[in-house]
Amino acid sequence: MIANVRIKRSSGFAAYQVECDDDTTVAMLLDNINMNETDPIEWECSCRQNMCGSCAMVINKIPALACASFVRDLGTDIQLEPLSKFPLIKDLKVDRSSIHRMLERLESYHNGDGDADFREHERQYLSASCLMCGLCMEVCPNYTGKNDFGSALAANAMYKTVSQEPDSGRARRLSKTYRKTQFSKCSNSLSCTDVCPLNLPQASTISRINRKMLKRLFR
Amino acid sequence: MEILITGCGLAGLSAAITAAENGDRVKIISPYPPERSQSVLASGGTNAALNTKGEDDSWEQHAADTIKAGCCLADETAVQQMAESAPSLIRELAGRGIVFSRDENGDPDLRYFGGQKKKRTVFSKAGIGKQLVSGLSSILLKYIAEGKVELLTNVKFVKPILADGKYAGIITENTATGELQYLQSDVLITATGGIGGLFGNTTGSRTSDGAVTASLFRAGAEMANLEMIQYHPTTIATAQKRMLISEAARGEGGRLFTMKDGQRWYFMEDWYGERGNLMPRDVVSQCIYKVCNDLCLGIDGKQQVGLDLTHLDEYTVHDKLKEITDTTKLYLDLDPLTDVIPVYPGIHYFMGGIYVDRFHRTTIPGILAAGECACIYHGANRLGGNSTLGAIYGGRIAAQSAAEEREFCSLNAEEKKSAEELARLEIGDLMRSSEESAASAESEPAAKIMADIQTIMNGSLGIVRNGVQLAEGLTALKAMKSRSLRFDRYHLSEDSAVSDFIELGAAMLESAIFRKESRGAQMRSDYPETDDANFRKTVCASYKNGEIAIRADEIGRLLR
Numbered sequence: 001m002i003a004n005v006r007i008k009r010s011s012g013f014a015a016y017q018v019e020c021d022d023d024t025t026v027a028m029l030l031d032n033i034n035m036n037e038t039d040p041i042e043w044e045c046s047c048r049q050n051m052c053g054s055c056a057m058v059i060n061k062i063p064a065l066a067c068a069s070f071v072r073d074l075g076t077d078i079q080l081e082p083l084s085k086f087p088l089i090k091d092l093k094v095d096r097s098s099i100h101r102m103l104e105r106l107e108s109y110h111n112g113d114g115d116a117d118f119r120e121h122e123r124q125y126l127s128a129s130c131l132m133c134g135l136c137m138e139v140c141p142n143y144t145g146k147n148d149f150g151s152a153l154a155a156n157a158m159y160k161t162v163s164q165e166p167d168s169g170r171a172r173r174l175s176k177t178y179r180k181t182q183f184s185k186c187s188n189s190l191s192c193t194d195v196c197p198l199n200l201p202q203a204s205t206i207s208r209i210n211r212k213m214l215k216r217l218f219r
Numbered sequence: 220m221e222i223l224i225t226g227c228g229l230a231g232l233s234a235a236i237t238a239a240e241n242g243d244r245v246k247i248i249s250p251y252p253p254e255r256s257q258s259v260l261a262s263g264g265t266n267a268a269l270n271t272k273g274e275d276d277s278w279e280q281h282a283a284d285t286i287k288a289g290c291c292l293a294d295e296t297a298v299q300q301m302a303e304s305a306p307s308l309i310r311e312l313a314g315r316g317i318v319f320s321r322d323e324n325g326d327p328d329l330r331y332f333g334g335q336k337k338k339r340t341v342f343s344k345a346g347i348g349k350q351l352v353s354g355l356s357s358i359l360l361k362y363i364a365e366g367k368v369e370l371l372t373n374v375k376f377v378k379p380i381l382a383d384g385k386y387a388g389i390i391t392e393n394t395a396t397g398e399l400q401y402l403q404s405d406v407l408i409t410a411t412g413g414i415g416g417l418f419g420n421t422t423g424s425r426t427s428d429g430a431v432t433a434s435l436f437r438a439g440a441e442m443a444n445l446e447m448i449q450y451h452p453t454t455i456a457t458a459q460k461r462m463l464i465s466e467a468a469r470g471e472g473g474r475l476f477t478m479k480d481g482q483r484w485y486f487m488e489d490w491y492g493e494r495g496n497l498m499p500r501d502v503v504s505q506c507i508y509k510v511c512n513d514l515c516l517g518i519d520g521k522q523q524v525g526l527d528l529t530h531l532d533e534y535t536v537h538d539k540l541k542e543i544t545d546t547t548k549l550y551l552d553l554d555p556l557t558d559v560i561p562v563y564p565g566i567h568y569f570m571g572g573i574y575v576d577r578f579h580r581t582t583i584p585g586i587l588a589a590g591e592c593a594c595i596y597h598g599a600n601r602l603g604g605n606s607t608l609g610a611i612y613g614g615r616i617a618a619q620s621a622a623e624e625r626e627f628c629s630l631n632a633e634e635k636k637s638a639e640e641l642a643r644l645e646i647g648d649l650m651r652s653s654e655e656s657a658a659s660a661e662s663e664p665a666a667k668i669m670a671d672i673q674t675i676m677n678g679s680l681g682i683v684r685n686g687v688q689l690a691e692g693l694t695a696l697k698a699m700k701s702r703s704l705r706f707d708r709y710h711l712s713e714d715s716a717v718s719d720f721i722e723l724g725a726a727m728l729e730s731a732i733f734r735k736e737s738r739g740a741q742m743r744s745d746y747p748e749t750d751d752a753n754f755r756k757t758v759c760a761s762y763k764n765g766e767i768a769i770r771a772d773e774i775g776r777l778l779r
Contacts, residue, residue, distance in 0.1 A: 023458040035666060040707070046255045046424040048460050050549060051349065051542075054255045054426075067459065068549060089373075089395045090709070097372050100252060100360065109360035110316040125318045125343065128353040132254045161357070164316045198545075 001076060005029055007041060008081040009091045022072035026080065027055055030066060030092075042091040050197055053133030056083055057092050063138040065197050083138045085145050096134050102150050106177060108157045112166040120163040123208065126200055127160040136192035136202065142185050149185040152192035152202040158182065159209040162216070175213040183210055222621050223389070223404035225249065225376045225431060228256035229348070229607060230590025231410035232355040233614030238621065239362040246404065248374040250394045250426065253356045257412050257427035258610065261348025262465035262542060264330060264340035265611075266604035267305035271326045276337040278302040285605060288334040288499040289570070289598020290739040291755055292444060294775035297577035297595055301612045308612060309341050317354035319343050320539070331470040332603045334499035340604040345467050345542040347607055355611075377649070377712045378434045379407070379586065380642045385628040386585025387638035390645055397709040399649060401642035405625045406585050408617045409435065410610075413569035413591040414445075416716075417724050419673035421566040422454055422463040430712070432573055432592050433719035436726065441582040442760040443594035443772075444571035445723075446731035447740045449601055450682050452503035453526050454565030457550040461565035466603040468528055468543055468555070469496045471535050475507070475562075477516045477524045486510055486524075501600040501739045504564040508682045511563070518561065525559040564682055568606060570597040570740065571730070574759060576778040578624075579617035582761075584779070585628030587620055589613035594757075599739020627779055649715060653706035662705035665714045672699055672717075676724055684731055685745045693728045696721060726760040726767050733769040734758050 003020045006013055018029045027048055034040040046054040048067045055066035058081040060074055071078075086094035103109070130153060137143045140151040148154075158178050165171040186206065193202045222238045224231050227249040238245045249256075270276040282302035286295055309327055313319055319327040320342050329338040343350040362368040377390040380401065388403035409431055415421045416428025436442055452475075453464040469475070475496050476483045487495035487506060496503075507524050511517035518525055528536055536556040537544050547553045547560055573581050573588040575595050581588050590610040597605060630638065656662050679692025699721050706714045736750040737743050756771035 021458075025459055028459055034664075035670070038664070038705075040664065040666070040710075042709075044251070044255070046251065046426045047257070047260055048425065049260070049457075049462050049546060052255045052259055052424065054251065095373065095395060097252070100363075100370070100372075104360055104364045107364065108357075109364065110354070110357040111361055112316075113314055121318065121321065125350065128318050128350050129346065130353075132252070160316075 003029055003071060003076045003078055005033070006079045007092070009041065010088070020071050020076070022070065024071045026059055026066035026069045026078065029078070042089065042093040044093055051131070053131030053197070056133040056135050056138070057081065058083060058138065063135040063195050065133065065135070068197055083134060085138050085143060086134065098145065099132055099134060099153065102148055102154065103157055105148055106150070106154060106158060106181065107174060108154070108161045110161065110164060111170060112164065123205060124160050124163060127156040127205060129198055130156045130200060131197060133197060135195045135197065139191045139195045141189050141191065142187055148181040150182065152196070152200070152206065155182055155206045155209055156200065156202070159205055159212070162209070162213065172216050175216040178209065178213045183213070220244070220405040220622065220625055221246070222406055222408060222618065223248070223402060224408045224410060225389070226410035226412065226590070227253045227370065228258035228410065228412060228590060229351055229355065229610035230614040232352065232359055233611040234408045234410060234589055234618040235368055236355065236358055236362065237615045237618035239367040241618065243621065245368040246371065247368065248371045248376065248391060248402070250373060250375045252370070252372050253352050255426065256352060257424035258607070259349045259352050260422070260424065260463065261351070261607050262345045262463060263332060263467035263470065264342035264347050264604050265309065265351070265607040266332070266335070266339050266602065267309040267341055267608070268302065268337070268339055269306050269309065269327065269329060269341070271322065271324070272329055272338045274337045276339055278305065280337065281305065281339060284335045285596065285602055286598070288600050288602045290600060290749070292598030292739070292757070292774060293596055294577055296775060300577070301596055301608065304612055305608055312351070312354065315354065315358055318350050330467060331497060333466050333469070333497045333503070334602045336494070340470065342467065344538065345465050345540045351607060351611070375712045376411070376431045376434070377715065378645065379438045379583070380638050380645065381438060381583065382630055382634040382638040384439070384583070385630065386583055387630055387634065388642060390642060392712040397711070399646045399711065401639065401646070406587060406621045406628065408587045408589060408621070409573070409592055410588070410590045410614060411592045414572065414723065416669065417673065417676045417720060417727065418566050419670065420461055420677070422451060422461055423567070429592070429723070430716040430719065433716060433723040435573060435581070435583070435586070436723050436762055437719045439583060439762065440586065441574040442572065442723070442726055443574035443757045444599070444730070445727040445760055446680070446734055446758065447570035447599050448566060448680060449500060449568035449570060449740055450504040450564035451567035452500055452507055452564050453562040454567070455547065455551060455560060455562060459550070462546055462550060463567065464526060464543055464547070464560055464562055465540070466500070468526060468540060471539060472531050473526050473528045475503070475524055475526055477510050477518055479516055499600055500603065504682055505742055507564055523561040523563045526562045527559050528555040529557060529559065568601055570594065570599065570601050574757070574778070576776065578620040579613055580620060580624060580778045582778055585624060587617040587624060589617040599741060649711050652715070653708045653711060656704060656706040662703040664705050664707070665710065665717050668699065668702050668704060668717055669720065672696065672720060672724060676727070679728055680731060683742045683744050685743060686732060689728050689732045693725060693732070696724050696728065722762060722767065726762065729767055729769050730758045730760050
């Protein structure tokens with residue numbers, strides 16, 4: 001069958017017709033188009049198996065990874081747009097380096113030299129699995145990029161940092177930062193859980209970090 | 220001193236952290252941040268003889284297993300040092316926030332892996348790479364915040380600049396703006412992964428293409444054992460790419476079989492006994508090849524055998540092997556708890572690459588290399604669990620070698636000036652090539668030419684090779700030089716890499732032709748025996764004045 005692919009390029013929308021079947025992914029469609037395109041479509045691609053978060057884009061109005069979006073679910077009319085909440089580089093490629101800079105400002109990095117907290121092990125594993133693709137930021141009604149509220153991505157990262165921090169002074173300081181920048185800004189729409197490519201339990205991580213951080217504040 | 224690192228997978232991260240802790244100024248360049256690197260795909264685990272299972276394990280046994288699986292081609296001293304460091308390295312990482320799966324005593328848990336009789340592989344379910352990258356990135360971010368490290372994403376390595384044969388900086392391309400720039404540092408550490416770009420459909424990431432290796436080869440860096448390409452025994456064919464099914468599946472009890480006379484035949488157990496499924500990867504891949512090709516016993520007449528996990532319990536399959544289940548469910552609509560996984564070998568790892576010695580020095584003074592791009596620990600066949608170890612340990616050693624390395628590449632004022640002039644000319648040449656080729660009508664995009672190169676390489680360097688096929692491949696590859704490439708102003712690095720890839724591919728084929736024996740991953744149907752007298756050597760490829768030369772070198776030679 002033929003997919004009708006409409007792509008929002010830097011130069012405006014462009015339409016392509018591409019041979020496909022049910023198992024064809026959006027990543028494969030883009031490869032196909034680029035093989036014959038004199039002006040190749042710019043997009044990020046690395047692992048092609050839902051494990052690196054490179055190919056995040058907006059597919060039929062929903063933020064998703066191109067390598068894990070199939071024609072069988074999308075139908076043959078497919079519209080691709082770049083993520084809207086990050087600066088556009090070209091076509092479908094955006095600059096997500098703001099994610100690292102935000103985590104740096106939030107001091108969400110490993111500082112201590114103690115063993116990880118055991119009871120939190122399973123959740124730490126999941127939070128370290130985060131692809132940092134930015135889909136949760138794209139869909140979040142509260143993420144604007146204008147302040148340090150970082151949607152589920154930031155909550156995930158800060159949860160891991162605080163739960164692994166042996167220095168209670170630093171943990172308390174981070175908890176305050178969390179309360180100021182994240183907790184008070186999340187309106188619990190939980191749209192982040194719907195788009196996460198790994199189905200990470202964002203809602204329960206957010207409630208876990210809320211409980212943990214608030215407890216710390218009063219300790 | 221100032222260290223420039225290209226690549227931010229495990230080896231690059233490890234080198235950067237070590238260098239920052241040594242007090243060096245570090246600049247990392249990469250088109251992408253660490254979470255996009257191929258390292259995140261590493262699945263099964265990391266080897267370290269922790270000896271916590273009462274099996275009387277030791278680092279000496281780890282080293283011996285590594286050398287044996289590598290068919291005696293790896294530098295023994297380097298391997299011993301790595302194996303000896305592994306237990307303390309793992310304990311250090313566990314204390315710095317990396318989430319390993321733990322046993323009932325709270326120690327990092329260990330699982331069985333191929334080619335090793337003891338439980339020696341530390342793991343994080345089936346997602347070791349992601350956990351390691353995530354943890355090391357988190358440590359690195361602290362040094363970035365403290366101003367010790369600068370991470371420049373959207374910046375790509377194009378080519379090195381040499382002065383009198385010594386490292387004098389690199390030309391980079393900004394992948395957002397297309398801007399070309401000359402960057403200098405005291406030394407360069409390259410940590411840019413394997414050479415997947417020559418083959419295309421590997422288990423790896425597209426960004427891990429080997430363009431930096433190809434560029435360094437053209438510039439004069441020698442290559443070692445390029446013919447040693449690991450086919451991982453268990454990969455799945457999906458519409459998108461071949462994907463890895465980790466050796467952990469067999470480490471946890473998975474069994475390989477095919478159908479014979481209407482019954483299941485567990486060929487690995489039949490040929491090698493109870494632990495046959497966990498033979499080293501080269502052996503398992505060659506057995507599957509034999510079953511499907513020589514015996515024509517592939518399941519349903521196809522190039523595939525079965526990997527059976529259905530007898531394992533749900534916790535093992537869905538939790539300990541979580542990432543395997545995630546992959547097969549998404550891409551094959553198959554749950555390994557109830558269905559057999561159809562598998563066949565696929566290209567997974569490059570044991571060969573940039574020739575380095577045990578200090579991770581390349582043949583170009585001032586340039587060090589670590590991780591999969593470097594050839595050092597794995598000989599003719601890599602043990603599962605040694606890639607992540609080799610990357611983290613190797614990155615560390617490279618960073619530690621940097622101070623001494625600086626002495627080998629110090630430039631006088633005149634050399635500095637000529638390097639700057641050379642860089643300016645090179646940038647001008649690159650810009651001009653894009654303008655000239657835009658005018659030509661028959662020119663083709665790089666992606667198209669690379670696809671044809673990949674077809675040739677895959678056809679010539681299969682699990683089993685022979686001299687005739689290799690020579691034909693070489694002729695076909697050389698003919699690619701006449702193709703007219705269309706330079707694109709915003710992809711100059713990719714475009715200029717095409718001609719480098721052709722030379723590196725040719726060197727790979729010539730290395731396979733030169734090694735007239737079968738050893739590890741090099742299986743020659745025309746030379747089925749191992750020939751220690753002539754080939755228990757490093758096969759070394761060099762490039763000079765447009766000519767490739769191949770020679771045999773003593774194993775473990777120091778390069779300075």
